[in-house]
Amino acid sequence: MARGNIPLCYTPTIHTASSGGDTVRTFRIALAQINPTVGDLDGNTGKIIEYVELARDTGAHLVAFPELAIPGYPPEDLLFKPQFIQANIAKMLEVAAASRGIAVVVGFVDAGAYVHNAAAVAYDGEVVGKYHKMHLPNYGVFDEERYFQAGVECPVFTICGTPVGVNICEDIWHSVGPTVVQRAAGAEVVVNISASPFYAGKRRTREKMLAVRAADNGLFAAYVNIVGGQDELVFDGASIIHDPLGEEVARGAQFEEDLVVADLDVESVFRSRLRDKRPRRQPQDALGDVGRPARLHVSDAPGVSAAAPSVVPVKAVTEGRPPDGLDGAAEVYAALALGTRDYVRKTGFDKVFVALSGGIDSSVVAAIAADALGHENVIGVAMPSRYSSEGSVLDAMELADRLEMELWEIPIEETFGAYLNTLESRFRDTEPGVAEENLQSRIRGTLMMALVNKFGGLALTTGNKSEMAVGYATIYGDMAGGYAVIKDVPKTMVYELARYRNSVGGRPPIPDSVLSKPPSAELRPEQKDEDSLPPYETLDPILKAYVEDDLGFDEIVGLGFDESVVKQVVTLVDRSEHKRRQAPPGIKITPRNFGRDRRMPIANRYRPF
């Protein structure tokens, strides 16, 4: 029996009848890992159609696009605008119309009686079916219960003779979810379209889960992720395909657009299931509450397409990258560069200003900005005061020189004097203190804003996560700016990023003196961060325990920290919430950042000790 005769309603028994011979049944899949922009329905759709054509040229049977690829992810409260949803549906139909000779799976917002986070499956110009996301994340940065109704049906589409289940992001993280229902309904391939926000190390967790999901269900799991930055989130791409044994078949680039094409030996699914007794032992009735299976027929075309396999660029490893992906500081650095580039460009800017103090934070931010936007688009601004050490200004100049960026020097002394003069009648008889220190920082913030107001561009702020956590930053001062590049990077990791960047070849951009001098805000004579704060090697693990892991006071002390230090740190964190609420957005790179990921009351009398 020819493969072309696989019946409409695909069932595994067909295999039995036809797998006597040695025919290899192959399904060519393309994963289009694209970088959409939220709200840019025209631009996103144009890009999707381009990738459909690229995929068709490879002879792929199916091309899959990420979750909500048409509206961009996350569209947030744009989803309350009926016109926005209607426009996104019209764009989905445009994509479907472009699906001549290839199946297309694309994320969009569906609307009928309810609104759904959906995947459309189109073939030969027509929408042949839809899938509605069943598991709606409503934790961390996610608010999907705010917008969407959960789906109930787990369709399997017979595409070019291969039964394919489609589900969306969170769905595949559930071991008892649509994947298992789709497997029970005969799926040999499951395509999961995702928008999975990055944090350091998440990719390994995700890939382990995907490998196990593929192996548990004895099918190919093809995972396509969005790539790019959107406000505080970065999506890392790293789309990946696992075979029915949980082995990696192909993977996409990290932090850049990619089209992953692979030939899946779907015949092997049947073979592996012959040896795997687990599904046979699983009571099918138990799946009754998980979701309704359904089967939709898409195309009878045989599993081997006209294009010769030899011309297919099976992309197993992105050139010049480690075969199993970036990790550690390299991964975080790439995320920060992508996040910065996309925020600046997607908000309509090209150049940025960075205040350079000669310290490690502003040096790392300048390096990231230069890598992300090109050195010609980064202008450093040195704003020395009476308390700036000579070394600081020289370090800033040296950094700018190495990064080949412009450096503008604008001293703050005259303005500082004018403020003190103006306030003299009120401040007379008071001791100089935080008011005078913050004045200097706010003069710098005001000057940065004057420059962007006058010359265009965005001011990048340079505060790190340790400072944001304990409030060691001046609101409307060094916190003034459009984007906070290292807002979610603990200080100790800022040093790692600097060392990493200096190590990757070429002239190391960050001077050794910047790496070696003790951190200081330089707002009063001889000031050092460690006058007010514990050393960062102590501070950072306490912050992780409290902010990211929600450990209690006793538990943190139990990790081996001094009780009084823990009290100091926890108190500082709790009292700085009002500052964080007015901070610019910045890139999430940890499991919990200070944006929508951690929603704390400002008026809050809870003290954990």
Place this chain on the structure above:
Amino acid sequence: MARGNIPLCYTPTIHTASSGGDTVRTFRIALAQINPTVGDLDGNTGKIIEYVELARDTGAHLVAFPELAIPGYPPEDLLFKPQFIQANIAKMLEVAAASRGIAVVVGFVDAGAYVHNAAAVAYDGEVVGKYHKMHLPNYGVFDEERYFQAGVECPVFTICGTPVGVNICEDIWHSVGPTVVQRAAGAEVVVNISASPFYAGKRRTREKMLAVRAADNGLFAAYVNIVGGQDELVFDGASIIHDPLGEEVARGAQFEEDLVVADLDVESVFRSRLRDKRPRRQPQDALGDVGRPARLHVSDAPGVSAAAPSVVPVKAVTEGRPPDGLDGAAEVYAALALGTRDYVRKTGFDKVFVALSGGIDSSVVAAIAADALGHENVIGVAMPSRYSSEGSVLDAMELADRLEMELWEIPIEETFGAYLNTLESRFRDTEPGVAEENLQSRIRGTLMMALVNKFGGLALTTGNKSEMAVGYATIYGDMAGGYAVIKDVPKTMVYELARYRNSVGGRPPIPDSVLSKPPSAELRPEQKDEDSLPPYETLDPILKAYVEDDLGFDEIVGLGFDESVVKQVVTLVDRSEHKRRQAPPGIKITPRNFGRDRRMPIANRYRPF
């Protein structure tokens, strides 16, 4: 048969047996409308126990406290801290221990296999049962799906012989929800404990719903709401009891703590049900999916307590207030004053600074602050520039004089000159524009922050919703401060508030000249708001249509506005999201404010026309 003999498992047939005589069966209920602070477990519990004692002294059978009264509402991500939940449960047990001789219903966070938004029912020192909120709001400002598991059981507690259903906030907004299950299980009284965030006009909607819910189910509906401000939210109190015909029995004060005590003629429930055929026609099976009914016995004590009814302060109307509550500008003004007082005090401050420009916004904010905190705790700051009209400074002085508040004058001219001088080498050959205008605003913001840094207290900002919407405000300038009092008040309503405040007796605080002059930022010669913006009478309804009602472009034009004006306004709103993201918190008084209520992407290319 004596009332004391009502059996453990109360059923309606008992009435039939005993209602032949003319005995009046009365249930005395107390609603403790308190103002907790989020996280203040000790303080909130102390207050609750005080009110339990007050209620016991009135002879009440039951006293009910609002939703999450022990942790405060909304606790947000404090709910991810296991220690916080444990501490709140310990406090709930303290409240239970204080329930000698009176039933207590109190909101807390329950935790077992899951975490629940819960009500504890205690009697005579013991917890006798719990209710878990079934309908978890996850829209608008609410994120309850982020934290809680929904309950499934709808218990009815027999309290002093009267069957009482307990449910929580959102639950009673569902016509097919726990209330109807509890009615079917015999409840004669339903106690709904709430934390219902205020917006103008919401109370009327809520009271209409509660009246209908009581009448539909033929029972007493006793609604107890939290009162007070918490970050951006104000809770208006206005607890209320409706009888089985939907008539008001008693109501609590608005915007202040109160203890509402009322005798409910629960015998009338049985009588009204004899005449109401609707429940008998309703198939009981249809309720199967709504929630499981359950019955818990609390106390057999008869329905009339030892205390003579004559000593009970049945609080039908709060003295000096309109009998059916505040509305319009009076209601909004009271909400703003309470929100301001609570934010300032709950964050640990007592005094505030307000920049006075002589304009309507700062005048209204100063009046609200003086009313909320006492005129001695409000310091006005006039910061004239070369562009300030003489009238502006005089108006600020006149206002301060009428409000009996201090006024500090700090001219910005010298500092402005210093900035221009410092920037001269860069700004040379450019036209003066927004950079120079914003400098003045940022000098003022910096001076305000220098004052609070030096002298303590909080800076209140004075921007209104119309400005926040279109971005007609300077970030780090007039937007710099701890709390934005009128951030959610459209400009046209700011005038209403001024006229209202001037009308309520005593010397009108806001000078006529402030009310009559055209709005101006006074950042360049002869500047008027209407140079850059449509008149506020046009702007405000367009903003409401776009921001609050999510109308599309064509729909807004269809309301009778000029196409080009609508385009201008919509574009300004969309382009100002980054400013709003860094704005201080302010009081929500409309159905949708610019805080957590409207979550828009910043990088967003969607254009609605």
